[in-house]
Amino acid sequence: MSLFVNPYVLFAGLACSALGVLIALPRKGLNPQAVGGLIAAVGFGAALLALGLRAGEHRPEVWFYIFALIGLGSALRVITHPRPVYAALYFILTILSSAGLYLLLSAEFMAFALIIIYAGAILITYLFVIMLATEAPSGDQIDALSEYDRYSREPVASTAAAFSLLAALVGMLAQGVHQTAPQQPTDAAAALAMMPKKWPIAGDAIRLREDLPLDAVTQRVTPDGKVVMRFPSGWSGNASHPLPRAVGAGETAVFEGPSDVKAEDIELVGFALVGEHPLGLEIAGVILLMAMLGAVVLARKQIQIDESQKVAAAVGAGGRR
């Protein structure tokens, strides 16, 4: 079993990016975030290029590198930016570039669902809570950050731990994941056979539509793309469109289906979701309901604050204005 990439290049790149992340993390004293980000980008880029070195023409297209750069860069900004609002905005950028990667993988439905649900709903909730739960600025320092946002906790140890994990994961990649060869592809033709509404032009294919209302014809689709039609009795075609010679009225004929009918991404996702995982779908609904109830119960809880604290807070707020 030959190694997929040179592991020294790979692990050197990872060590370089670990150093960059460490430099970019907020801490006391000098904090050159741009330098750290640059070093991390060089490290990740070296590792990615090392992965693609022997790929030949199977190398991913250039958009992959662009989206990966934006995604990882903004992920780095999420974990290093001292201001929570900016971190949330950079996280939206990460989501957008993830959606770009989904599009490159031709998962169109999931890409747009990701943008709508994550960037449109979840992150807006985060932004609300960030703005709701921010300490009021004290004194004349309007722009002052709170202490827990400025300094990170145990940067060296946690970077070492996380990048050890990354090295273990990527080392497995470097050896090749041979056990995960493609097995059972989804049968798109069988899925199509379950979608008879996709075939309204079957009549056009055999040039019958103008004479024969299609709902007078019973038709179904077989998994190998043939259209089976049963004609009503008392109809035997006309001069311009006779029935095929072998078929009489009230009998069944098999036609080659039109070639331009194909299952779209969203239809196949829908069949996989409802057809193969219906129990998961129900449980997901129950989980969402429980989360809603739980959030309502938690938010209704009253916190008892001392009267003196309330007065102090009110006086403080009034004093600032």
Next chain:
Amino acid sequence: MSISSLAALAAAAPLEGGLRQVTLYHYLFVSAAMFCLGVVGFLTRRNLIIMFLCTELMFQAAGLALIAFGRYHLNFTGDVFVIFVLTIAAAEAALALALVVLLFRRKETLDASAWAELRG
């Protein structure tokens, strides 16, 4: 056969085997790197909200790996599990943010170490 197969649907797959193994490795690498950045953020940041944001970053990375593996195996279970991940992320965001608001009202700070007595 007249129906276009799934391989034609996958534009990222130039050959009949769907996503090539090499291309799969690129996506898995990006996913693993994003996950580890999330881990670093979760461990180092002290702001409760940013910590939850970093868990969302890890969800993102897992979703990318799921989609890439789904395209590699030419089935749609990966997509379905990303839908479930989105569901869990939404539920987690609702509950966790309600908890964060509750904790903030109690101690007027978002510092995770303000709750160090929970250590026991």
